[in-house]
Ligand SMILES: Nc1nc2c(ncn2[C@@H]2O[C@H](COP(=O)(O)OP(=O)(O)OP(=O)(O)O)[C@@H](O)[C@H]2O)c(=O)[nH]1
């Protein structure tokens with residue numbers, strides 16, 4: 001499970017940065033009484049009691065103006081794409097058209113949000129406004145970031161944290177277990193995990209760890225090996241019930257594993273657990289019909305991992321050009337950088353990485369933006385399986 005992201009919105013000087021400091025008990029964000037202190041969205045990893053590790057993104061005030069101000073507001077709004085939960089911070093009982101607009105946009109994007117009335121020490125929340133806003137949006141949490149009485153401060157904090165935890169508990173982000181329906185007790189699951197130059201130092205990557213954990217949870221047996229060991233392992237004559245391989249060595253593994261053994265890849269499994277599986281499966285067919293001059297958009301949702309980088313920037317483009325024989329151009333968007341609205345239209349296809357480091361909500365929202373522009377989407381694993389002519393086999397056990 002990837003860490004969830006809370007994004008804080010509101011006008012300048014409402015105490016958005018102070019709220020992060022107050023919630024975490026640390027002076028991590030810069031605070032001042034000069035409106036416009038926070039300029040770019042700032043992401044912080046925090047651990048909140050009862051919630052665990054989350055990302056919090058502090059944004060610039062949405063009432064900023066002037067050339068630079070408008071650019072800051074655009075950046076703040078782009079952070080919405082990353083939100084599993086938004087907090088709308090307002091003060092002095094001033095819930096204006098601007099706050100309503102943020103709330104409406106969040107509703108349209110189906111992003112849950114909480115209203116936080118800050119600076120209640122100066123101006124407590126008006127009971128009538130509380131009733132009105134609660135009727136319209138659910139609930140308003142009263143808050144003060146500078147409360148001197150430690151007991152009262154703790155009450156504010158624990159109420160807001162409980163509300164956040166409540167939203168997270170009810171969040172149905174649709175992520176399914178990777179091996180759902182594929183593993184039963186005492187099955188023997190073979191996991192092929194190359195430790196090559198691109199592998200992170202000293203650890204396995206998240207999909208591999210998740211698969212091992214799911215095999216153990218099911219009471220089955222996981223055999224984990226690197227590609228050079230597979231031939232010897234298969235020669236022992238004990239057939240695994242399922243083989244899951246790193247996509248990069250798909251062809252090599254497919255050549256050794258008998259046809260009757262179900263074979264898939266970590267990345268294909270991710271496309272099912274995070275989805276949208278059907279759309280990704282349909283999208284990959286575009287690769288069979290490429291023309292000279294087509295452009296493909298590569299979406300890499302993590303920048304931490306050298307091998308993802310290499311697969312997306314070098315290996316897949318080379319393989320697509322080789323297999324199709326066409327002069328195809330590639331563009332890349334890294335991390336969770338936004339895809340400007342309408343920008344995707346010029347592409348024949350968008351290919352997303354497995355998305356192991358982002359939440360399902362973030363991944364789907366990102367792909368939805370591209371699909372809304374009428375562009376088919378697929379992912380790295382399906383692409384590699386398709387180009388190696390083994391897609392049907394890789395998805396057979398998942399249909
Ligand atoms: N009285 C009172 N002051 C507060 C409270 N929270 C924040 N402040 C003060 O309000 C001012 C603005 O706080 P910030 O946290 O910088 O506000 P911000 O919303 O991040 O502002 P920008 O980054 O400019 O958009 C600072 O002087 C804070 O000390 C509060 O609950 N009560």
Ligand SMILES: [Mg+2]
Pocket residue numbers: 016017018030031037038058059
């Ligand atoms: Mg700020």
